[in-house]
Amino acid sequence: MSLSFIYQRHSVRKFKDEPVKDNDLMEILKAATYAPSGKNKQNWHFVIIKDKEKIKKIAQIVHEKTNYLASKVDDENLKQNFLKFLYYHTFFKDAPVLILAFAGPYPIGSDQILKIAGEDEALKRVISASPGIQNIAAAIENLMLAAAQLGYGTCWMTGPNYAVIEIEKFLEKEFLKEGYELVAMTPLGVPQESELKSPQRKPLSEVITIIE
Template sequence: MELRNVIESRASVREFSTEEVCNDDLREMVRLAHLAPSVNNSQPWRFVAIKNRLLLEDMAAAVHTRILEMLPDGEDDERRRAKDQVDWFSTFFGKAPAVIAVLSRPYEAIVDCTLSDTLLSHDAMNAMRGHPDIESIGAAVENLLLAAEDMGYGACWLSGPLVAREELERLLDVSEPWRLAAMVAVGKPASTHRQREKKPLDEVFELVA
């Protein structure tokens, strides 16, 4: 598929068929994600592809438990519906054929060695730079999503599960300096999907000549 067609057809898919995602396809998705640009070519990422059903169920259960702790039951139907919606959107990955956990590590620039002579901390400098490590992860995840679409799979980028980051990192045996940055659910779509309507281009584009 041509790149433009892949971009225009990509959509977030949250319901999948039971068809397995083969290991070679997961590896190819990650290979293409790994070609993304990153700050100073630091490539501050690792990708963990998970197909183990028990592990995925445990991960989803950990997120569900955390959401119950964070969002106590409300007294009205609207609050309960909102809580149920947050829970579903954060835990549906437990039924996906595969999930790719994206790990990141802090970016350390050449300028960081001079910070000891200033009042700026590493975190403050990173914030001033717009968190280039997280920007790099975003580029890699976009490559991953487009690769999945091009290969006939559906995928969805998740941040909701990170409310249970510590529990998920423990289940995945993630240790410093690595941190769980995002998750991508992958599988064959259960039904046809199309991209949701976007804002008019004139609403988001400005040309300064």
């Protein structure tokens, strides 16, 4: 069995000026929702922006927040290093579609483990493993693998998250769902380059331990 569907996904940051077919978009979103989720809570919500002006506006919001944060930094090196990432936080401005991934409440607070473990150190680990966010990550990965199979490019983005409050505010007339927060985004479109590449992976031996 071929695993090529895994290796065909690469982060794509430049897109052709071609639309995403509605059927394909719905297939991709459906694939996202077939991800596993803790207690089957499916605590995700995807906001799909097809309006190019709104996509540009979101990139502009990130750009402005970047400049605002940079303007408050005295350390010139720190400021320049931060500004270097601007492209990686705004390149989606010309994409035909932008998908925003929101995370809804995941009831870790009502878990029995909270009552049972009390002040136990292990409790911090239960919380820091963030199962509610893991659910969203699983859905995003499904979405990206499905998109790649259908010939589209995506790029998982959390870099612009320092502007989530401003982005949520910009969208609040069209999307507002109690307890849901923007956690990641990805552009979606036909890749400009035909030969896609990803950075090298660490050798397998460095990242696995087999216990027999």
